[in-house]
Amino acid sequence: MSAMWRRAGSILCALAVVSPMVLFVAPPASSATLAWSACDAMVGEAKARAVPTARCGSVAVPIDWTKTDWTKPEGAQANLAVIRIPATGDRIGVLMVNPGGPGASAVDTVAEMGAALAGSAITERFDLVGVDPRGVGHSTPQLRCRTDAEFDAFRRDPLADYSPAGVAHIEQVYRQFAQSCAQRMGTDFLAGVGTATAARDLDVVRVALGEPQISYLGYSYGTELGAAYAAQYPDRVRAMVLDGAIDPDLDPIEHRIRQMAGFQKAFTAYATDCARSPGCPLGTDPAQFVTRYHQLVNPLVQRPGPTSDPRGLSYQDAITGTVNALYSQRYWKFLTSGLLGLARGTDAEDLLLLADDYQGRDAAGRYTNQQDAFTAIGCVDSPYPADPASWAQLDRRAREVAPFLSYGPFTGFAPRDVCTMWPVPPTSSPHQASSPGPGKVVVVSTTGDPATPYSAGIDLARQMDAPLITFEGTQHTVVFNGDACVDTAVVDFLVDSESPPDGLRC
Known part of the structure; x- marks a missing residue:
């Protein structure tokens, strides 16, 4: 495939790190609603035509979770943009995708992925779902400074x-x-707008979708959001693939130094x-x-x-x-x-x-x-x-x-x-990631990745007690970008819960 889903922020700005400081409880199912419509207005006619079964909508969340009772949903709200492309065959559930950034649109990414992966086991077995975090992409209000x-x-x-x-x-x-x-x-x-809040918002969307669990594919910063979700809601994770890993235990200075070294390489x-x-x-x-x-x-x-x-x-x-x-x-x-x-x-x-x-x-x-x-x-x-x-x-x-x-x-x-x-x-601080349970997470890391250096993948896999797929190359992220070795292992894990071989290198 030609698409490259997409990048962590580079050395030009520091990447975020988030701490699972509070375990949040999801709102009652009756309070999270989602009405579907055509996607033309959200992603544009060209992208919508490429995935004609896609439906788009939004889910309201409070601006300030600490001041909101879901039984009394008054007060300022944000609306999270959501896209869903239904599975074409024997459906397993939803596969939520976050492309990174932070700030990249998951809605646009899923529209592109749905077209690029048409006819694959992924689109056959999963509803592809993209959720733009608050302030990001098609969500409103849009964060503009x-x-x-x-x-x-x-x-x-x-x-x-x-x-x-x-x-x-x-x-x-x-x-x-x-x-x-x-x-x-x-x-x-x-x-x-922090990642801990974005993880909580993601679970609101899960409730609105009526799903007891989610499968998740996160690229770059999306690995950080995925790890935060797994820490807050471990029982709601079915399978999670984290590609282009960020080590949440690094402070911003050390992270930037390692990233700069990656770009020099x-x-x-x-x-x-x-x-x-x-x-x-x-x-x-x-x-x-x-x-x-x-x-x-x-x-x-x-x-x-x-x-x-x-x-x-x-x-x-x-x-x-x-x-x-x-x-x-x-x-x-x-x-x-x-x-x-x-x-x-x-x-x-x-x-x-x-x-x-x-x-x-x-x-x-x-x-x-x-x-x-x-x-x-x-x-x-992060401070x-x-x-x-x-x-x-x-x-x-x-x-x-x-x-x-x-x-x-x-x-x-x-x-x-x-x-x-x-x-x-800041609302969070550096920390070690935690595992949502055995066999639930796979980490993918590229040896010559400049934005999320390979060592971060090793560290994240260790912290989450997860197998690591190593890709030999010079690029940022690799899953569903055309490498058969990586993609086969990822599909086997997502579809059949089959962990990759120990020490797999592609």
């Missing part, structure tokens, strides 16, 4: 100067973003492959790959690079476009084309398109809300150190493990993350 014009302006700023004055400027940009988010969404809404793999072709913009000497890359992108701090788009290519967009390409080898050719355009001084359009794809900008200049949701969810999912010294230390370590991402010399100063300025406190 900035306008399209404001996002464009943000991307034009290099955010690369780590002098004291430069750090002060970057932190002011972050502070303004946090304040804008509070003003536009309200602190009550922002306080309730992917960059080296890309550059090595590029060097096999004549005219590679990074040359043929491995010792010079990073230096050549800096020679191409660092001048963009002072002046945008050439593109047919009047925006030009900013420094921030060059880095974002590069990172996007490192998620999958199928994007490498576009990275090469963009870097060649920079080297020749002609047109680096492909790097800008890669950055637009990552940031969710369409040709008309409209953005999805994925990046705003990503930040808001991550900021309440971030507020002292500047921690972030200077992060910068020092990052330059060691991921030199291709570093600009200029180490200064001893670095901006604190936007989450240190967030208008609501």
